[in-house]
Amino acid sequence: MRDYCGVVGIYGNKNAAQLTYLALYALQHRGEESAGIVSFDGKKVSQQKGMGHVGEVFTETNLKKLKGHTAIGHVRYSTTGSSIAKNVQPLLINHKKGFIAVAHNGNLTNSVDLRNELEDAGSILQTTMDSELILHYLVKDHQNNYSGKILSIASRLEGAYSFVLMINDAIYALRDPYGFRPLCIGKIDGGYIVASETCALDMIQATYIRDIEPGEVVIIDRQGLRSMKQPQNRKHAFCIFEYIYFSRPDSNIYTQSVYLTRKNLGRTLAKEHPAQADFVMPIPDSGTYAAMGYAEESKLPLEMAFVRNHYIGRTFIQPSQLIRDFKVKVKLNPVRDVLKGKRIVIVEDSIVRGTTSRGRVRALRAAGAAEIHMRVSCPPLMWPCFYGIDFPTRKELIAANHTIEDIRKFIGVDSLAYLSLDGMLNSMLLSRDEFCTACFTGNYPTRINKPPSKKSLEKNRIPAAKKA
């Protein structure tokens, strides 16, 4: 499972591109496939984009060329559109009224309809990304006022979007009416920053002002910061997975701390599913905070008996079976002297296919663990995400096709338990009604373009015996 994208926009700072670069560093976890920055100095637009990590795409030399007081940036994984250089964001176009650059986090659920409509009207789309559609609509709409254009186009978009746009000498930031993806605003030296997570603000010592509201369009230009609201008022559907796995623990998203929420999830998990054990350990890093909560609640010691190698990343290649066999140990090495003969509770943030967990459990057994009790800090993942998270198909989600007992056997643990849906929602610091939980329940908050029918999904059901 991979996350999707991170976006940044900076207005009113002579070092806009350098600050965007630092903010993208903080958001690297939201997309490791490509990175890009577009900047504007009042006369000239500059851009630097490429495949790879932020540290690989930008150099001292190319950053110096990104001049100006305004910049937007993007880090990406592909959820729609392929992983190719021309899909790297921000996308930039020139047209007779100036230029438009766009950075998008999310996934439009009516992109097939929008794409067909644009192509039928003669548009030639350059990329396979839904993010490009907004550019075409902006150029086609003949209103001169971009705020009005954006509001009218936003009313056509369905699904999840947090957009940051640079249009001539202004930044526009908008969030869908459900608020699926986070987006916040901060202040820096008389200028402004908008970013996916508050850790990007911390990175450049900006002061958090507030979140951009679901359905809000924020305009930042010479006149300062203004706001407009889309007319549609929807029930919020904040992605609960941002708290469980995706966002950085040092961020506040949807106004609340990811760190504290993850600890709450662990505490509730310990109340629902206690275990007789010698200690609790996390799968680092995303399971760490839930494991801390679990250990506190159950009054068991917390041990870091898996040590993570921080130097393995996107560039790790697996050219042969020999290297693939060592994959688990390359990322996480179990500490033999801590594990030997011990009964352990291992806290996972989630289980997707089960194969990664199985590899980790094998490594723990080989290191001498006597009993392994796995606790998962969310309910079973049963449904794919259509809002910008790269989940596998339902066919590949192990919990959609197997009982918990089948999964326990497949992973090879002595006991396995998941946090309940109520337990997860009650652990949130916001009201339980604020969240999207579709990947657990199948209750999608929006219409989905050509959703897979339950019947066709059932046809793909894998017999439990085969996997076990």
Ligand code: SF4
């Ligand atoms: S389906 Fe799951 S991952 Fe997707 S937006 Fe909803 S809660 Fe988040």
